[in-house]
Amino acid sequence: MRAAHLSTSGRRKTLPAPRPQPQPQPRSLHRSPGEVSGRRRSAPRLRRSSVHPVRDPQRGGMSFLGLKRSFKRKDSQQDAGQASDAPKSPDSPSRLSVINSPDLDPVITNFKLQLPGSEDTLGSTNPSNGCSQSSLSLSLEDCMAALDLFHRNDFEGALARLRSKAKDSMYHALTYATILEMQAMMTFDPDHILAAGNTMKEAQAICQRHRKKSSFSKTFTEEELHAEVCYAECLLQRAALTFLQDENMISFIKGGIKVRNSYQTYKELHTVLQSAGYTHSDNHGHFEGGVKLGVGAFNLMISMLPTRTLKLLEFVGFSGNKEFGLQQLQEGSSESTFRSFLCNMLLLCYHTFMSFILGTGEGDVDDAEKLLQPYLKKYPKGSIFLFFAGRIEEIKGNLDAAIKRFEECCEAQQQWKQFHHMCYWELMWCFTYKxxxxxxxxxxxxxxxxxxxxxxxxxxxxxxxxxxxxxxxxxxxxxxxxxxxxxxxxxxxxxxxxxxxxxxxxxxxxxxxxxxxxxxxxxxxxEMMYIWNGYTVIGKHKDLTEGMLKTLDEAQAKLESIPRTEFSIDDQCLLSLLKGLCLKHLGHQEEAEHYFTLVLCNETQIKYDHYLVPNALLEHGLLCLEQGRRDEAIKLLETAKQNYKNYSMESRTHFRIQAALQKAKGTGENGIHVPSSP
Incomplete structure (x- = not known):
């Protein structure tokens, strides 16, 4: 029997029927252009030790995708072991087809029309595929019930509920590993990081077991699509742990490949959602939420990166649009789906932390309050929600209300001291501002x-x-x-x-x-308060800003009362920068500009604190931007970005410069090509 194949040029060619293989190698969602080019080829023999390079028709030679697939296959073999060969349980998730149209772009998605009764239809002829349609729904419902326990501070109960099925269900495995990773991220304990990494690796193996097995069928079932989005999520979380845990360059390369693989998978799944051939299944909302989480997170994070870092990522195709990322996360958080909580948390982190620490305080506090309110109403004692409630009050400058919320968070539970530590850090800063x-x-x-x-x-x-x-x-x-x-x-x-x-x-x-x-x-x-962008917080309240300015005046008087030393110019420039910030927030813009300029005038005499000059340029640029002097602001910001390097907290300063330039140029884009979708 000869199998028909339609090339991208429209000419119909024939291929020999694929030889049946006893254990085909699990395939990624990614396909090489050669697989749809219409070239005559025989069915490859898939071996566990083989690596098939993918040729890039535009450049010649092996593409990055081929190199990535090489690493990924080895990684999947180590992670999954024999999991990919295990027979499906009768209770495994539904394998009903959700892709049933030939209108998809074959170069991007490689999906094939699946007609009822056709020989390619999965589940219709194979008893092992005759799974209960509701099992995937039941798994998702059970995981959401576990998250409900987590929100109510019953952390051990949530983990116990997930642990019982974490060896079989991809959603139980992913949720269990995600909670452990949250714990590791909060403690930075090496044992917690190691345990979370191993658990996430096991979760990835479970997802691999449920991924598409056949390399010849272009049809994806509902289960396989969910497995793809779960697999991408595992890769992303494992990469984050790799960066925390390992100390050698090989580990960083592996982590980067995981990120690239995850990024590409999310892009392709987003294409699936937009395609005419995608059919809404019972669990469509959960799948769509997973894609929006990944696409939104990547777009938002990449849009914030400094230009120097971004140039490296552009080489392998990364780009980001902040507004599109926020939109995707907003849509993902608005539905009651499995990942709406994670979308919500990422938005809250952006509005209350990232935009302040890695930006210029451009987060939308009102939006953060709207996002938090439904959760706080449903879980009034939930530690994570009380913590964000405290943070929102803090960045609004309502320090007494913030302190009360953080204290409530500490009193709400005693199981996870990590939440206490997060509150201690914020309480330390609240009392610093006071x-x-x-x-x-x-x-x-x-x-x-x-x-x-x-x-x-x-x-x-x-x-x-x-x-x-x-x-x-x-x-x-x-x-x-x-x-x-x-x-x-x-x-x-x-x-x-x-x-x-x-x-x-x-x-x-x-x-x-x-x-x-x-x-x-x-x-x-x-000084450390400036490093954490605390002046943006106190600047919202005149009394707090005036109090800090008084402390700086006292430090100035003390500095002038002692003999000059090798540190005198550095110390004077530091006080000038901080006084300029306070005066800017108090509305004394001319005086503030004078102090910023004073730092620049003493640039050549600064011996140690070289970070002061680019930061003075940054603050001067932001001041000009507030006054409507846009061209002058951009010039100052570009000078700060291009002319200085190898100074303290350089990366954080470049994040802020990037945010200021985006504000000045009125764009949320980052990267050479920024589409309206991934």
Whole structure:
């Protein structure tokens, strides 16, 4: 029997019927152009050890997709083991076809028309495929019930419910691994990171078991489409853990390939959703939500990247559009589906954290409140929702209300101390904004004793707060700023083979305390507050800003009262930058511009704190933007981006410059080609 094949040129060619293989290799959603080009080829023999290079017809030679597939096949073999060969359980999810149109672009999706009664119809002739149509729905419902327990702070109950089916159900495995990864991300505990990585690897193997097996059929069943989106999610989460856990370049390359594979899969699944041949199944909403989560996350994250980083990603086809990403996540969060919670959390993280720490505070606080309100109403004691409620009040400048919310979050549950640590960090900053140095020290001390994220940063903050107190006040704490500053370098740790930028910054600032007669830092808590964009928070309230300006004036007077040292110019420029920020938020724009310019005028005399100059240019540019001096603002921002490198917190500054340039140019796009869809 000869099998018909229609090439992209429209000429009909014949191919020999594929030889039946006892155990075909599981295939990815990705197909090479050669598979639809109409060229005559015999059915390949699939072996576990074989790697088939994919030729790029545009460039010649092996394409990145071929290299990625090579890595992916080896990775899938290690992860899945014999899982891909296991027979399907009668209770496995539905295998009814949801792709039944020949109108799809064969180069992108390679789907084939599946007609009722045709020999390619899955499930109609094979008893092993005759699964219950509702089993996928039941799995999703059970996982959502487990998430409900998680929202109610019954973390162990949620994990126990998922654990019972995590070896068979891809959604149970994915949800179980995701919760463990959330725990690892909050603790930075090496054991938690390792356990989460192993569990996510097992979840990926379960997803692999449910993915499309046949390399010849172009039909995807409902189960197989869900397996693709779950598989892409596993890859993305494993890549994140790889960056946290491993310290060698090979691990980074593997992590990058996982990200690329995930990105491509989400793009192709989005094409499926937009195609005329896609039929809505019973669980369409859950599948669509998964695609919107991935597509939205990639677009949003890539749109925020600095230009230098983006150029590397453009080479392999990444691009992002912030507005499209936010739209996808908004749509994904608005439905009551399995991934609506994750879409919601990502939006909340963007509006309340990423836009402040890695941006210029352009997050939509009103939108964040609207997103949170339904969850807070349903789960009034849910720790994660109380935490975000506190963060929203904090960035609005309502510090007393924020403190109350964070305290409620700590009281709501005792199972996961990680939520407490997140609250301690925010409480430390709330009391910093209020200039309550003793209370800020108290929470920094709790973090240094209980949390493993950055012992060096916690020690530095403790020393910084003590430096704002009198010697008599410091006696009650049993520690001195000198001993704490000297401890900072010895507490440095590495994550993903690199020291944390915040730790590097703290170590550099603490160096002057190793001298026999150290010259104290002028206002270390206020400087670190700038690193975390705290002036955008206090700028919303006049009394908070005026209080901080008063503290800076006191530091200025103290600096002028001592003899000049090698640090004098650096310290003066630091105070000028911070005073300029306060004056800008108070509406004294001419004075603010004077202080920003003062930093630039002393550029050649700065010896250590070289980060001050590009940040002064950034703040000056933002000030010009507020005044409508758009061209001048862009010029200042481009100067900050192009003319300075190898300074403290450089990546964070470049994130903020990128956000400011997007605001100035009125675009949310990032990348050479930014489509309205992936």
């Amino acid at each position: 200039r309550h140095w003793k209370m800020a020290y108290f929470y920094a001390d709790l973090l240094s004793k209980e949390n493993a994220w950055s012992k060096a940063t916690y020690a530095y903050m403790k020393a910084a707060y003590l430096s704002m107190l009198t010697k008599d006040d410091c006696l009650t704490f049993g520690e001195t700023e000198l001993t704490l500053f000297r401890q900072v370098p010895g507490l440095k740790q590495k994550i993903a083979g690199k020291s944390l930028p915040t730790e590097k910054f703290a170590i550099r600032k603490a160096r002057r305390y190793f001298a026999e007669n150290p010259i104290p830092l002028p206002a270390p808590p206020l």
